[in-house]
Amino acid sequence: MNLSGNSPTQKAIYWGSHYLMIAAFVVFALFPLYWLLKVSVTPNDILYTEGVRMWPSRTTWENYTxxxxxxxxxxYFMNSVIVAGTTAIVTTMVAAVTGYSFSRFAFRGKVIIVALMLITQMFPLVMLIAPIFKILAPLGLTDSLTGLIIVYTAFNVPFATFLMQSFFDGIPKDLEEAAMIDGNTRFQAFRRIILPLTLPGVAATLGFVFTAAWSELLFALMLVSSDAASTFPVGLLSFVSKFSVDFGQMMAAGVLALIPACAFFLLIQRYLVQGLTAGAVKG
Amino acid sequence: MQAGKLPVARRGVISRRLSGILEPYLYVSPALVLIIAVMLMPLILGLSYAFRDIRILNPFSGGFVGMAHFQTLLTDDAFFGALANTAWWTFGSLLFQFTLGLILALLLNREFPGRRLIQALVFLPWAVPTFLSGLNWAWMFNPVVGPLPHWFTALGLMDEPFNILSDPDLAMWGPIVANIWFGIPFFAITLLAALQSIPKELYEAASIDGATTRQKFISITLPFLAPTIAITLMLRTIWIANFADLIVVMTNGGPADSTQIVASYIFTQAFRRLDFGYASAIAAVLLVLLLAYALGVIALRRAMTHADS
Incomplete structure (x- = not known):
């Protein structure tokens, strides 16, 4: 491909504008996060006087303390770790066996099950808020972390299944067939031979689901009513509505919410494309 | 494999055949049970709520009311406002997400030093939890802590710094900007993947034939991207139309319902008014509208492919 013209000047102009545009995208992507960080370390007394300065004249950790x-x-942080962590593990286990069966078996009803899973990816989950509340309330699963874990697991299984399937599709069938000839059952072959080969896929799926569960807000707001069962988003939002002037503290809390999500993002970065094509609907 | 009384050979054949039939279902069953219990059943239950009076705070509610909710809906200005806002929110967000995502994908499709790092950085907003993106942008638009109103004033766009989120005429731009920020990476990633699957030889051949950059873009790049573009645009339209988080966090539908979309209106009815019956009626209408949209797009695509051949 020869987009950059032939003469050195044309080349310089092309790459100059190329880098300029890239820089604009980087600034747009990072500036809000930078600002979050900046306000979180700005002492309260100079927050307003130095409102638009790029970096405060003094910094402080007191918001964090x-x-x-x-x-x-x-x-809240611990609650979110428990909810997102358990959801990620359970979802990945369920998605691994389902994704494996999609990848390896042809069976009656498969098309219907795949279609069902695809449709769940498209439909407005917000319309399930009321009925799920009504179903979980008599079971004692509202205002409980277990309830959230069940709901999030179900929501994430279809996407995680397609993601895992894409990893299984990349592994030759001969491998488990050889293991089965050696006397293993198919499940043993799956567990001992195939699953270890898809460990990167398992890690990516864990990361995607963890991030999704960590971010979920609307169902948590509806299902959780007490401080004891609040996840991080619910806690942060109630903090914002109660103490809406303590910007430094809110933003310090925001930075904390960012840490696990970013850590997982860096981990799964390599698999972004695969994940997004598997869950094209989900985002 | 359980040891039975049958001779080894026959036992092997029977159990293998049986497990061959049953095995796939065993693998699929946990997922299926979860989806049916947590998504399919609530969906059906929710559709039945649309015809019932269900208010959580009223212990005497629960009876059937027939089409009453839908009749109320017909005269509910807030609902029709939310419909119009949904269209505005969806296409406003989508247009910018797609255009900027495509530009970013084209920029990243060329090899240059530091590309991997840059790619990680520009994709970062996608990993930021949505509630935090919403709050963060609400703060950016807030003249007390955010720089944006001051910049707009300096540029002459505002007479004095104010929060656009509290101006009914401008408030929708707040969530839309946050959504653009959050959604560019998605389009960039999917389009980049599609770009990288285009065979390089095509460009080389076109260069030898003397094609210009623009000609190559129009006759090679775009046709290759078209299927990806069509499918992602359709799926994203539905996804964004349902995406209420940013609005709930940033404006709660206000001021004066000026940013209320249908999805956030459902949430408001269920969460704040605890009127599950009415919320479910709106949800049923939303589902029908989305279904109609999806069928319309499919019909359109079919018509277009027929026109081609």
């Missing part, structure tokens, strides 16, 4: 020691955020 407040959030970590005086507020409920460590508790």
């Amino acid at each position: 407040f959030v970590l020691t005086q507020s409920n955020f460590p508790h």
Whole structure:
């Protein structure tokens, strides 16, 4: 491909504008996060006077110490870790066996099951909020982390299944056939031979599901009513509506919410394309 | 494999045949049970709520009301406002997400030093939890802590710094900008994947034939991207139309319902008014509209492929 013209000047102009546009995208992507960080380390007394300065004249950690020691955020954080972590593990296990069966078996009803899973990816989950609340309430699963885990697991299984299937599709069938000739059952072959080969896929699926469960807001708002069962988004939002002037503290809490998501993002970055094509609907 | 009384050979044949039939279903069953219990059953139950009076705070509610919710809906200005807002929100977000995502994908499709790092950085917004993206952008638009109103004033776009999120005429731009920020990576990634699957020889051959950059883009790049573009645009339209998180976080549908979309209106009815019956009626209408949209797109595509051949 020869987009850059032939003469050195044309080349310089092309690459100059290329880098300029890239830089604009990088700034647009990172500036809001940079600002979050900046306000979180700005002392309260100069927050307004130095409102638009790129970096405050003094910085402080007091917002972080407040959030970590005086507020409920460590508790919300732990709740979110439990919910997102359990959801990620359970979803990945369920998705691994389902994705494997999609990849290896032809069976009656498969088309219907695949279609069902595809449709769930498209439909407005918000319309399930009321009925799910009504179903979970008598079971004692509202205002409970278990309830959230069940709901999130179900929501994430279809996408995670297609993702895992794409990894299984890349592994030759001969491998488990050889293992089965050696006397293993298919499930043993799957567990001992195939699954270890898809460990990168398992890690990517864990990361995607963890990030999705960590971010979920609307069902958590509806299903959780007490501080004890609040996840991070619910806690942060109630903090915002109660103490809407403590910007430094809110933003310090925001930075904390960003950490696990970003850590997982860096981990799964290599698999982004595969994940997004598997879950094209999900985002 | 359980050891039975049958001779080894026959036992092997029977159990293998049986497990051959049953095995796939065993693998699929946990997922199927979850989806049916947590998605399919609530969906059917929700559709039945649309015809019932279900308010959580009213213990006497629960009876059937027939089409009453839908009749209320017909005269509900807030609902029709939400419909119009949904269209505005969806196409406003989509247009910018797609255009900027495509430009970014084209930029990243060329090899240059530091490309991997840049790619990770520009894709980062996609990993930011949506509630945080919403809050973060709400703060960016807030004149007390955010720089944007001050910049707009300096540029002469505003007489004095104010929060566009509290101006009914401008408020929708807040969530849309946040959505663009959040959604560019998605389009960039999918389009980049499609770009990288185009055979390089095609460009080389076209260069030898003396094609210009623009000719190559129009006759090679675009036709190759077209299927990806069509499918992602259709799926994203549905996804964004249902995506209420940013609006709930940033404006809660306000001021004066000016940013209320249908999805956030359903959430408001269920979560704040605890009127599950009415919320479900709106949800049923939304489902029908989305279905009609999907069928319309499919019919259109079929008509277009027929026109081609």
